[in-house]
Amino acid sequence: MTNYIYEYYQCIEDGSIVVGKWVRLMYKRIIQGLENKEYTFSPKKANASIIFIENFCRHHEGELAPDKITLELWQKAFLSVIFGIMDHDGYRQFREVVLIVARKNGKTLFASAIACYCTFMDGEYGARTYFTAPKLEQATLCFDAFCQMIYKEPVLDRMAVKRRTDIYIKETNSSARPLAFNHKKSDGLNISTAICDEIASWQGEQGLRFYEVLRSSFGSRRQPLLLNISTAGYVNDGVFDELVKRSTRFLLGDSKEQRLAPFLYMIDDIAEWNNINELQKSNPNLGVSVPVDYLLEEIAIAEGSLPKKSEFLCKMANIKQNASTAWLDTQDVEKCFGEHLELEDFRNSYCVGGIDLSISTDLTACCIVVERDGQLYVFSKFFMPSAMLEKATARDGIPYKIYVEKGFLTLSGENFIDYQDCYDWFTMLVEEYEIFPLMTGYDRYCAKFLVSMMEQYGFHMDDVFQGHNLTPIIRTCEGKIKNGDIHFGDNDLMKMHLLDTALKLHTEQNKCQIVKVSATVHIDGVASLLDAMCMRDKYFESLGEQLKNED
Secondary structure (H helix, E strand, O other): OOOHHHHHHHHHHHOOOOOOHHHHHHHHHHHHHHHOOOOEEOHHHHHHHHHHHHHHOEOOOOOOOOOEOOOOHHHHHHHHHHHHEEOOOOOEOOOEEEEEOOOOOOHHHHHHHHHHHHHHHOOOOOOEEEEEEOOHHHHHHHHHHHHHHHHOOHHHHHHEEEOOOOEEEHHHOEEEEEEEOOOOOOOOOOOOEEEEEOHHHOOHHHHHHHHHHHHHOOOOOOOOEEEEEEOOOOOOOOHHHHHHHHHHHHHOOOOOOOOEEEEEOOOOOHHHOOOHHHHOOOOOOEOOOEOHHHHHHHHHHHHOOHHHHHHHHHHOOOOOOOEEEEOOOHHHHHOOOOOOOOHHHHOOEEEEEEEEOOOOOOOEEEEEEEEEOOEEEEEEEEEEOHHHHHHHHHHHOOOHHHHHHHOOEEEOOOOOOOOHHHHHHHHHHHHHHOEEEEEEEEEOOOOHHHHHHHHHHOOOEEEEOOOHHHHHHHHHHHHHHHHOOEEOOOOHHHHHHHHOEEEEEEOOOOEEEEEEOOOOOOOHHHHHHHHHHHHHHHOHHHHHHHHOOOO
Protein backbone atom coordinates (compact mmCIF):
# COMPACT_ATOMS: atom_id res chain seq x y z
CA MET A 1 0.00 0.00 0.00
CA THR A 2 1.13 3.54 -0.72
CA ASN A 3 2.30 5.50 2.30
CA TYR A 4 1.04 9.00 1.53
CA ILE A 5 2.88 10.50 4.50
CA TYR A 6 6.26 9.58 3.05
CA GLU A 7 5.16 10.50 -0.47
CA TYR A 8 4.01 13.95 0.62
CA TYR A 9 7.11 14.55 2.72
CA GLN A 10 9.35 13.53 -0.19
CA CYS A 11 7.58 16.06 -2.43
CA ILE A 12 8.08 18.72 0.23
CA GLU A 13 11.78 17.89 0.52
CA ASP A 14 12.45 17.84 -3.23
CA GLY A 15 10.53 21.10 -3.73
CA SER A 16 7.83 19.73 -6.04
CA ILE A 17 5.28 20.76 -3.39
CA VAL A 18 5.68 24.11 -1.62
CA VAL A 19 4.60 24.34 2.04
CA GLY A 20 5.32 26.73 4.89
CA LYS A 21 7.65 26.07 7.80
CA TRP A 22 4.91 24.84 10.15
CA VAL A 23 3.66 22.12 7.80
CA ARG A 24 7.24 21.09 7.03
CA LEU A 25 7.96 20.81 10.75
CA MET A 26 4.83 18.75 11.34
CA TYR A 27 5.68 16.12 8.74
CA LYS A 28 9.33 16.08 9.78
CA ARG A 29 8.16 15.38 13.32
CA ILE A 30 5.89 12.56 12.11
CA ILE A 31 8.67 10.93 10.08
CA GLN A 32 11.10 11.16 13.00
CA GLY A 33 8.46 9.74 15.37
CA LEU A 34 7.96 6.74 13.09
CA GLU A 35 11.69 6.17 12.71
CA ASN A 36 12.21 6.47 16.48
CA LYS A 37 9.27 4.10 17.11
CA GLU A 38 7.42 6.67 19.22
CA TYR A 39 4.32 5.36 17.46
CA THR A 40 3.49 3.02 14.60
CA PHE A 41 1.80 3.33 11.23
CA SER A 42 -1.14 1.21 10.07
CA PRO A 43 -1.47 1.39 6.26
CA LYS A 44 -4.77 -0.50 6.49
CA LYS A 45 -6.40 2.03 8.83
CA ALA A 46 -4.95 5.00 6.98
CA ASN A 47 -6.17 3.81 3.61
CA ALA A 48 -9.58 2.80 4.95
CA SER A 49 -10.45 6.46 5.51
CA ILE A 50 -9.16 7.45 2.07
CA ILE A 51 -11.00 4.63 0.29
CA PHE A 52 -14.24 5.41 2.12
CA ILE A 53 -14.16 9.11 1.31
CA GLU A 54 -13.30 8.62 -2.36
CA ASN A 55 -15.96 5.95 -2.83
CA PHE A 56 -18.86 7.09 -0.65
CA CYS A 57 -18.54 10.86 -0.19
CA ARG A 58 -19.78 13.27 -2.85
CA HIS A 59 -19.71 16.96 -3.66
CA HIS A 60 -23.00 18.48 -2.59
CA GLU A 61 -22.85 21.83 -4.44
CA GLY A 62 -21.11 23.52 -7.36
CA GLU A 63 -20.18 22.18 -10.76
CA LEU A 64 -18.67 18.97 -9.34
CA ALA A 65 -21.89 17.91 -7.56
CA PRO A 66 -22.84 15.09 -7.26
CA ASP A 67 -19.49 13.57 -8.31
CA LYS A 68 -17.46 11.57 -5.82
CA ILE A 69 -14.67 13.38 -4.03
CA THR A 70 -11.14 13.00 -5.36
CA LEU A 71 -8.63 13.66 -2.61
CA GLU A 72 -5.40 15.57 -3.22
CA LEU A 73 -2.07 14.29 -1.91
CA TRP A 74 -2.03 16.76 1.02
CA GLN A 75 -5.46 15.47 2.09
CA LYS A 76 -4.40 11.83 1.82
CA ALA A 77 -1.29 12.54 3.90
CA PHE A 78 -3.44 14.38 6.47
CA LEU A 79 -5.87 11.44 6.73
CA SER A 80 -2.96 9.02 6.97
CA VAL A 81 -1.59 10.89 9.96
CA ILE A 82 -4.94 11.18 11.74
CA PHE A 83 -6.23 7.66 11.13
CA GLY A 84 -3.03 5.72 10.46
CA ILE A 85 -0.62 6.79 13.21
CA MET A 86 -1.22 4.47 16.19
CA ASP A 87 -0.06 4.58 19.79
CA HIS A 88 1.47 1.53 21.46
CA ASP A 89 -1.99 0.34 22.55
CA GLY A 90 -3.21 0.21 18.96
CA TYR A 91 -5.40 3.32 19.17
CA ARG A 92 -5.07 6.57 17.27
CA GLN A 93 -2.17 8.67 18.47
CA PHE A 94 -3.69 12.06 17.71
CA ARG A 95 -6.94 13.17 19.34
CA GLU A 96 -6.84 16.96 18.93
CA VAL A 97 -6.26 18.10 15.34
CA VAL A 98 -5.83 21.64 14.04
CA LEU A 99 -6.17 22.30 10.31
CA ILE A 100 -5.70 25.90 9.20
CA VAL A 101 -6.10 26.49 5.45
CA ALA A 102 -7.09 29.50 3.39
CA ARG A 103 -10.57 30.23 2.06
CA LYS A 104 -11.85 28.12 -0.86
CA ASN A 105 -9.58 25.15 -0.06
CA GLY A 106 -12.51 22.80 0.58
CA LYS A 107 -12.54 22.95 4.39
CA THR A 108 -16.25 22.31 4.90
CA LEU A 109 -16.39 19.54 2.31
CA PHE A 110 -13.32 17.83 3.76
CA ALA A 111 -14.56 18.14 7.34
CA SER A 112 -17.96 16.70 6.35
CA ALA A 113 -16.29 13.74 4.66
CA ILE A 114 -14.17 13.05 7.75
CA ALA A 115 -17.31 13.25 9.89
CA CYS A 116 -19.01 10.73 7.60
CA TYR A 117 -16.16 8.29 8.01
CA CYS A 118 -16.10 8.70 11.80
CA THR A 119 -19.88 8.29 12.09
CA PHE A 120 -20.31 5.32 9.76
CA MET A 121 -16.99 3.46 9.74
CA ASP A 122 -14.91 4.27 12.81
CA GLY A 123 -15.79 0.96 14.42
CA GLU A 124 -17.19 2.41 17.63
CA TYR A 125 -20.71 1.38 18.65
CA GLY A 126 -22.73 4.36 19.80
CA ALA A 127 -20.56 6.96 18.07
CA ARG A 128 -21.62 10.56 18.72
CA THR A 129 -20.56 13.16 16.17
CA TYR A 130 -21.13 16.86 16.82
CA PHE A 131 -20.74 19.83 14.50
CA THR A 132 -19.94 22.74 16.80
CA ALA A 133 -19.85 26.52 16.35
CA PRO A 134 -20.76 29.70 18.25
CA LYS A 135 -24.23 29.84 16.72
CA LEU A 136 -26.51 27.04 15.60
CA GLU A 137 -26.74 28.58 12.13
CA GLN A 138 -22.98 28.27 11.65
CA ALA A 139 -22.86 24.77 13.16
CA THR A 140 -25.62 23.75 10.78
CA LEU A 141 -23.60 24.74 7.69
CA CYS A 142 -21.14 21.89 8.09
CA PHE A 143 -23.89 19.57 9.35
CA ASP A 144 -25.98 20.31 6.24
CA ALA A 145 -23.01 19.46 4.01
CA PHE A 146 -22.70 16.22 5.96
CA CYS A 147 -26.43 15.47 5.45
CA GLN A 148 -26.29 16.26 1.73
CA MET A 149 -23.28 13.99 1.39
CA ILE A 150 -25.35 11.17 2.89
CA TYR A 151 -28.46 11.85 0.79
CA LYS A 152 -26.47 11.83 -2.45
CA GLU A 153 -24.88 8.44 -1.74
CA PRO A 154 -27.48 5.61 -1.88
CA VAL A 155 -25.47 3.24 0.35
CA LEU A 156 -25.20 5.78 3.16
CA ASP A 157 -28.72 7.07 2.67
CA ARG A 158 -30.18 3.59 3.22
CA MET A 159 -28.32 3.29 6.53
CA ALA A 160 -29.25 6.72 7.90
CA VAL A 161 -32.48 8.04 9.41
CA LYS A 162 -33.17 11.78 9.53
CA ARG A 163 -34.73 12.61 12.88
CA ARG A 164 -35.86 16.01 14.13
CA THR A 165 -32.46 17.13 15.41
CA ASP A 166 -29.97 14.58 14.14
CA ILE A 167 -28.95 11.84 11.73
CA TYR A 168 -29.22 8.35 13.25
CA ILE A 169 -27.58 5.09 12.14
CA LYS A 170 -29.54 2.27 13.72
CA GLU A 171 -27.08 -0.50 12.88
CA THR A 172 -24.38 1.03 15.13
CA ASN A 173 -26.59 3.20 17.35
CA SER A 174 -24.61 6.22 16.15
CA SER A 175 -25.78 9.76 15.58
CA ALA A 176 -24.64 13.16 14.33
CA ARG A 177 -26.06 16.60 15.10
CA PRO A 178 -25.15 20.32 15.22
CA LEU A 179 -24.28 21.90 18.56
CA ALA A 180 -24.06 25.63 19.36
CA PHE A 181 -22.33 27.35 22.28
CA ASN A 182 -23.94 26.44 25.57
CA HIS A 183 -21.29 25.19 27.96
CA LYS A 184 -23.83 24.55 30.71
CA LYS A 185 -26.09 22.32 28.63
CA SER A 186 -23.05 20.68 27.01
CA ASP A 187 -21.92 19.08 30.26
CA GLY A 188 -22.42 15.31 30.21
CA LEU A 189 -21.82 14.90 26.49
CA ASN A 190 -20.11 11.68 25.43
CA ILE A 191 -18.53 12.86 22.19
CA SER A 192 -16.57 10.57 19.90
CA THR A 193 -16.01 13.15 17.13
CA ALA A 194 -16.38 16.92 17.24
CA ILE A 195 -15.99 19.12 14.19
CA CYS A 196 -15.16 22.65 15.36
CA ASP A 197 -15.89 24.82 12.35
CA GLU A 198 -14.25 28.24 11.80
CA ILE A 199 -12.66 28.45 15.24
CA ALA A 200 -11.27 31.87 14.28
CA SER A 201 -14.75 33.30 14.91
CA TRP A 202 -15.20 31.72 18.36
CA GLN A 203 -15.44 34.66 20.71
CA GLY A 204 -12.95 35.01 23.59
CA GLU A 205 -13.81 33.63 27.00
CA GLN A 206 -17.11 32.07 25.95
CA GLY A 207 -15.44 30.16 23.13
CA LEU A 208 -12.57 29.00 25.34
CA ARG A 209 -14.99 27.67 27.98
CA PHE A 210 -17.04 25.82 25.39
CA TYR A 211 -13.90 24.35 23.83
CA GLU A 212 -12.77 23.02 27.21
CA VAL A 213 -16.19 21.44 27.71
CA LEU A 214 -15.78 19.65 24.36
CA ARG A 215 -12.29 18.43 25.26
CA SER A 216 -13.41 17.16 28.64
CA SER A 217 -16.30 15.18 27.13
CA PHE A 218 -13.97 12.59 25.57
CA GLY A 219 -13.12 10.81 28.82
CA SER A 220 -14.88 7.51 28.11
CA ARG A 221 -13.78 7.25 24.45
CA ARG A 222 -10.65 5.31 23.52
CA GLN A 223 -9.77 7.27 20.40
CA PRO A 224 -11.87 10.43 20.14
CA LEU A 225 -11.27 13.09 17.52
CA LEU A 226 -11.53 16.84 18.06
CA LEU A 227 -11.07 18.36 14.60
CA ASN A 228 -10.57 22.13 14.48
CA ILE A 229 -10.79 23.55 10.99
CA SER A 230 -10.61 27.20 10.04
CA THR A 231 -9.09 30.07 8.15
CA ALA A 232 -7.57 32.92 10.13
CA GLY A 233 -9.96 35.53 11.50
CA TYR A 234 -10.32 38.77 13.43
CA VAL A 235 -11.20 37.64 16.98
CA ASN A 236 -8.33 38.18 19.41
CA ASP A 237 -7.42 36.03 22.43
CA GLY A 238 -9.90 33.32 21.52
CA VAL A 239 -9.68 29.62 20.67
CA PHE A 240 -7.81 30.25 17.41
CA ASP A 241 -5.03 32.23 19.10
CA GLU A 242 -4.75 29.70 21.92
CA LEU A 243 -4.51 26.75 19.50
CA VAL A 244 -1.98 28.49 17.25
CA LYS A 245 0.26 29.26 20.23
CA ARG A 246 0.00 25.68 21.49
CA SER A 247 0.57 24.33 17.98
CA THR A 248 3.63 26.40 17.19
CA ARG A 249 5.15 25.61 20.58
CA PHE A 250 4.53 21.90 19.88
CA LEU A 251 6.10 22.14 16.42
CA LEU A 252 9.16 23.97 17.75
CA GLY A 253 9.76 21.08 20.13
CA ASP A 254 8.96 22.80 23.42
CA SER A 255 5.84 20.92 24.46
CA LYS A 256 5.09 17.69 26.25
CA GLU A 257 1.80 17.25 24.40
CA GLN A 258 1.50 13.91 22.65
CA ARG A 259 -2.05 13.99 21.26
CA LEU A 260 -1.98 17.28 19.34
CA ALA A 261 -1.59 17.29 15.54
CA PRO A 262 -1.38 20.79 13.99
CA PHE A 263 -1.38 21.42 10.24
CA LEU A 264 -0.89 25.17 9.80
CA TYR A 265 -1.02 26.13 6.13
CA MET A 266 0.22 29.74 6.36
CA ILE A 267 2.59 31.89 4.37
CA ASP A 268 6.02 32.46 5.93
CA ASP A 269 6.98 35.87 4.56
CA ILE A 270 4.37 38.61 4.97
CA ALA A 271 6.36 40.83 2.60
CA GLU A 272 5.65 38.27 -0.15
CA TRP A 273 1.88 38.20 0.46
CA ASN A 274 1.17 38.98 -3.22
CA ASN A 275 3.57 36.36 -4.59
CA ILE A 276 1.65 33.39 -6.02
CA ASN A 277 4.51 31.04 -5.11
CA GLU A 278 4.41 32.12 -1.45
CA LEU A 279 0.63 31.75 -1.43
CA GLN A 280 0.94 28.04 -2.25
CA LYS A 281 1.88 27.65 1.42
CA SER A 282 -1.57 28.73 2.61
CA ASN A 283 -3.48 27.29 -0.33
CA PRO A 284 -2.65 23.58 -0.68
CA ASN A 285 -5.53 23.26 -3.17
CA LEU A 286 -4.13 25.96 -5.46
CA GLY A 287 -4.99 25.02 -9.03
CA VAL A 288 -7.74 22.63 -7.86
CA SER A 289 -10.48 24.33 -5.84
CA VAL A 290 -8.57 27.62 -5.77
CA PRO A 291 -8.04 28.78 -9.40
CA VAL A 292 -4.80 30.66 -10.00
CA ASP A 293 -6.70 33.33 -11.96
CA TYR A 294 -9.03 33.89 -9.01
CA LEU A 295 -6.10 34.40 -6.67
CA LEU A 296 -4.38 36.81 -9.09
CA GLU A 297 -7.58 38.86 -9.34
CA GLU A 298 -7.87 39.02 -5.53
CA ILE A 299 -4.23 40.12 -5.30
CA ALA A 300 -4.85 42.93 -7.79
CA ILE A 301 -7.82 44.18 -5.75
CA ALA A 302 -5.91 43.93 -2.46
CA GLU A 303 -2.93 45.88 -3.84
CA GLY A 304 -5.21 48.87 -4.39
CA SER A 305 -7.03 48.84 -1.06
CA LEU A 306 -5.69 48.62 2.50
CA PRO A 307 -8.93 47.09 3.89
CA LYS A 308 -8.90 44.49 1.10
CA LYS A 309 -5.22 43.78 1.73
CA SER A 310 -5.97 43.15 5.41
CA GLU A 311 -8.80 40.79 4.46
CA PHE A 312 -6.61 39.03 1.89
CA LEU A 313 -3.80 38.51 4.40
CA CYS A 314 -6.28 37.05 6.83
CA LYS A 315 -8.39 34.86 4.56
CA MET A 316 -6.04 33.86 1.73
CA ALA A 317 -2.63 33.97 3.46
CA ASN A 318 -3.85 32.90 6.93
CA ILE A 319 -2.06 35.80 8.63
CA LYS A 320 -4.45 37.41 11.08
CA GLN A 321 -4.06 40.79 12.68
CA ASN A 322 -2.45 40.41 16.11
CA ALA A 323 -1.74 36.71 15.62
CA SER A 324 0.55 35.05 18.18
CA THR A 325 3.02 32.25 17.49
CA ALA A 326 5.79 30.69 19.54
CA TRP A 327 9.02 32.64 19.11
CA LEU A 328 12.10 30.42 19.19
CA ASP A 329 13.01 26.93 18.04
CA THR A 330 13.99 24.69 20.96
CA GLN A 331 17.16 23.57 19.18
CA ASP A 332 18.25 27.18 18.68
CA VAL A 333 17.67 27.95 22.34
CA GLU A 334 19.47 24.81 23.52
CA LYS A 335 22.71 25.71 21.74
CA CYS A 336 22.84 29.01 23.67
CA PHE A 337 23.01 27.15 26.99
CA GLY A 338 25.90 25.15 28.34
CA GLU A 339 28.53 25.45 31.04
CA HIS A 340 28.02 27.65 34.06
CA LEU A 341 29.05 31.30 33.64
CA GLU A 342 31.14 32.86 36.41
CA LEU A 343 31.03 36.61 37.09
CA GLU A 344 34.70 36.40 38.05
CA ASP A 345 35.58 35.59 34.42
CA PHE A 346 34.11 38.95 33.39
CA ARG A 347 35.79 41.08 36.03
CA ASN A 348 36.60 44.66 34.98
CA SER A 349 34.07 44.73 32.12
CA TYR A 350 31.45 47.12 30.78
CA CYS A 351 27.92 45.94 30.12
CA VAL A 352 24.27 47.01 29.75
CA GLY A 353 21.52 46.11 32.21
CA GLY A 354 17.81 45.38 32.12
CA ILE A 355 15.10 45.29 34.79
CA ASP A 356 11.58 43.91 34.48
CA LEU A 357 9.54 44.34 37.65
CA SER A 358 6.41 42.24 37.93
CA ILE A 359 3.73 42.97 40.45
CA SER A 360 5.48 42.85 43.82
CA THR A 361 4.01 39.45 44.73
CA ASP A 362 5.37 37.56 41.73
CA LEU A 363 8.57 36.92 39.78
CA THR A 364 10.91 39.82 38.95
CA ALA A 365 13.97 39.69 36.68
CA CYS A 366 17.22 41.65 36.32
CA CYS A 367 20.01 40.97 33.87
CA ILE A 368 23.23 42.25 32.38
CA VAL A 369 24.63 41.62 28.89
CA VAL A 370 28.43 41.55 28.56
CA GLU A 371 30.34 41.32 25.28
CA ARG A 372 33.58 39.37 24.91
CA ASP A 373 35.30 38.57 21.60
CA GLY A 374 32.16 39.43 19.65
CA GLN A 375 29.97 37.11 21.72
CA LEU A 376 27.28 38.20 24.18
CA TYR A 377 26.99 36.70 27.67
CA VAL A 378 23.84 37.11 29.75
CA PHE A 379 23.63 36.93 33.55
CA SER A 380 20.00 36.81 34.71
CA LYS A 381 18.86 37.12 38.31
CA PHE A 382 15.30 36.39 39.46
CA PHE A 383 13.50 37.46 42.63
CA MET A 384 10.39 36.06 44.35
CA PRO A 385 8.72 36.65 47.75
CA SER A 386 9.64 33.83 50.13
CA ALA A 387 5.99 33.19 51.05
CA MET A 388 5.26 32.48 47.36
CA LEU A 389 7.83 29.69 46.93
CA GLU A 390 5.62 26.66 47.61
CA LYS A 391 2.54 28.16 46.00
CA ALA A 392 4.43 29.15 42.83
CA THR A 393 6.09 25.71 42.66
CA ALA A 394 2.67 24.01 42.76
CA ARG A 395 1.10 26.53 40.38
CA ASP A 396 3.82 26.57 37.73
CA GLY A 397 5.15 23.03 38.09
CA ILE A 398 8.67 24.46 38.35
CA PRO A 399 11.12 23.41 41.14
CA TYR A 400 11.95 26.97 42.19
CA LYS A 401 13.80 25.75 45.29
CA ILE A 402 16.46 24.22 43.02
CA TYR A 403 17.00 27.57 41.32
CA VAL A 404 17.35 29.20 44.74
CA GLU A 405 20.08 26.68 45.58
CA LYS A 406 21.82 27.31 42.25
CA GLY A 407 21.77 31.06 42.87
CA PHE A 408 19.59 32.01 39.92
CA LEU A 409 16.62 32.91 42.13
CA THR A 410 16.68 34.98 45.31
CA LEU A 411 13.87 34.89 47.85
CA SER A 412 13.19 38.56 48.46
CA GLY A 413 10.95 39.83 51.23
CA GLU A 414 8.20 37.70 52.71
CA ASN A 415 4.93 38.52 50.95
CA PHE A 416 6.25 41.25 48.65
CA ILE A 417 9.51 41.57 46.72
CA ASP A 418 11.95 43.91 48.39
CA TYR A 419 13.32 45.93 45.48
CA GLN A 420 16.34 46.76 47.62
CA ASP A 421 17.55 43.28 46.60
CA CYS A 422 17.48 44.28 42.92
CA TYR A 423 19.50 47.38 43.80
CA ASP A 424 21.94 45.29 45.84
CA TRP A 425 22.51 42.89 42.93
CA PHE A 426 23.56 45.70 40.61
CA THR A 427 25.79 47.36 43.22
CA MET A 428 27.35 43.96 43.95
CA LEU A 429 28.37 43.71 40.28
CA VAL A 430 30.22 47.02 40.56
CA GLU A 431 31.73 46.66 44.01
CA GLU A 432 32.74 42.99 43.99
CA TYR A 433 33.48 42.31 40.32
CA GLU A 434 34.04 45.75 38.77
CA ILE A 435 31.40 44.99 36.17
CA PHE A 436 29.95 48.36 35.20
CA PRO A 437 26.51 48.73 33.56
CA LEU A 438 26.89 51.81 31.33
CA MET A 439 23.14 52.00 30.74
CA THR A 440 20.27 50.12 32.40
CA GLY A 441 16.87 49.86 30.78
CA TYR A 442 13.72 49.38 32.80
CA ASP A 443 10.06 48.95 31.92
CA ARG A 444 7.91 52.01 32.43
CA TYR A 445 6.02 50.38 35.27
CA CYS A 446 9.21 49.98 37.28
CA ALA A 447 9.08 51.18 40.89
CA LYS A 448 10.16 54.82 40.84
CA PHE A 449 12.03 54.59 44.12
CA LEU A 450 14.22 51.77 42.72
CA VAL A 451 15.09 53.92 39.70
CA SER A 452 15.80 56.85 42.02
CA MET A 453 18.06 54.72 44.26
CA MET A 454 20.03 53.45 41.28
CA GLU A 455 20.42 56.93 39.81
CA GLN A 456 21.65 58.23 43.16
CA TYR A 457 24.28 55.49 43.21
CA GLY A 458 25.45 56.60 39.78
CA PHE A 459 23.74 54.20 37.37
CA HIS A 460 22.45 55.70 34.13
CA MET A 461 18.82 54.68 33.69
CA ASP A 462 16.43 54.84 30.72
CA ASP A 463 12.85 53.64 30.46
CA VAL A 464 11.74 51.15 27.79
CA PHE A 465 8.24 50.75 26.46
CA GLN A 466 7.54 47.04 26.04
CA GLY A 467 5.49 47.20 22.83
CA HIS A 468 5.82 46.61 19.12
CA ASN A 469 8.41 49.43 19.05
CA LEU A 470 10.87 46.72 20.18
CA THR A 471 10.48 44.78 16.91
CA PRO A 472 14.08 45.52 15.74
CA ILE A 473 15.44 44.48 19.15
CA ILE A 474 13.39 41.27 19.11
CA ARG A 475 14.66 40.43 15.63
CA THR A 476 18.26 41.19 16.67
CA CYS A 477 17.97 38.86 19.67
CA GLU A 478 16.35 36.19 17.52
CA GLY A 479 19.18 36.37 15.00
CA LYS A 480 21.88 36.15 17.67
CA ILE A 481 20.15 33.18 19.32
CA LYS A 482 19.81 31.36 15.99
CA ASN A 483 23.48 32.02 15.23
CA GLY A 484 24.59 30.93 18.70
CA ASP A 485 26.14 34.35 19.39
CA ILE A 486 24.49 34.83 22.79
CA HIS A 487 25.17 32.65 25.83
CA PHE A 488 23.14 32.07 29.00
CA GLY A 489 25.29 29.46 30.76
CA ASP A 490 23.29 26.86 32.68
CA ASN A 491 20.44 29.14 33.79
CA ASP A 492 17.53 26.80 33.00
CA LEU A 493 15.04 29.23 34.50
CA MET A 494 15.97 31.71 31.79
CA LYS A 495 15.67 28.92 29.24
CA MET A 496 12.06 28.34 30.30
CA HIS A 497 11.27 32.01 29.88
CA LEU A 498 12.70 32.03 26.35
CA LEU A 499 10.71 28.94 25.36
CA ASP A 500 7.53 30.31 26.93
CA THR A 501 7.69 33.50 24.86
CA ALA A 502 5.42 34.02 21.85
CA LEU A 503 5.29 36.87 19.35
CA LYS A 504 2.12 38.82 18.74
CA LEU A 505 2.26 39.96 15.11
CA HIS A 506 0.84 43.27 13.90
CA THR A 507 0.59 42.47 10.22
CA GLU A 508 -0.35 45.91 8.92
CA GLN A 509 2.77 47.51 10.42
CA ASN A 510 4.88 44.34 10.03
CA LYS A 511 5.79 44.63 13.73
CA CYS A 512 5.62 42.34 16.73
CA GLN A 513 5.78 42.26 20.52
CA ILE A 514 6.44 39.55 23.08
CA VAL A 515 3.57 37.79 24.86
CA LYS A 516 3.22 34.61 26.88
CA VAL A 517 2.47 31.34 25.07
CA SER A 518 -0.16 30.77 27.77
CA ALA A 519 -1.55 32.75 30.69
CA THR A 520 0.16 30.58 33.32
CA VAL A 521 3.81 30.98 32.26
CA HIS A 522 6.43 33.67 32.90
CA ILE A 523 8.56 35.65 30.46
CA ASP A 524 10.04 38.27 32.83
CA GLY A 525 13.57 37.10 32.02
CA VAL A 526 13.02 37.79 28.32
CA ALA A 527 11.52 41.21 29.06
CA SER A 528 14.59 42.19 31.09
CA LEU A 529 16.87 40.89 28.31
CA LEU A 530 15.06 43.05 25.73
CA ASP A 531 15.36 46.06 28.06
CA ALA A 532 19.13 45.52 28.19
CA MET A 533 19.45 44.90 24.45
CA CYS A 534 17.44 48.05 23.80
CA MET A 535 20.05 50.02 25.76
CA ARG A 536 22.83 48.38 23.79
CA ASP A 537 21.18 49.29 20.49
CA LYS A 538 20.10 52.81 21.48
CA TYR A 539 23.47 53.91 22.88
CA PHE A 540 25.86 51.80 20.80
CA GLU A 541 27.10 54.77 18.78
CA SER A 542 28.42 56.47 21.91
CA LEU A 543 29.19 53.44 24.09
CA GLY A 544 29.90 50.69 21.57
CA GLU A 545 33.67 50.75 21.81
CA GLN A 546 33.55 50.43 25.61
CA LEU A 547 30.93 47.66 25.44
CA LYS A 548 33.20 45.56 23.22
CA ASN A 549 35.60 45.16 26.19
CA GLU A 550 38.64 44.97 23.94
CA ASP A 551 42.03 45.37 25.59
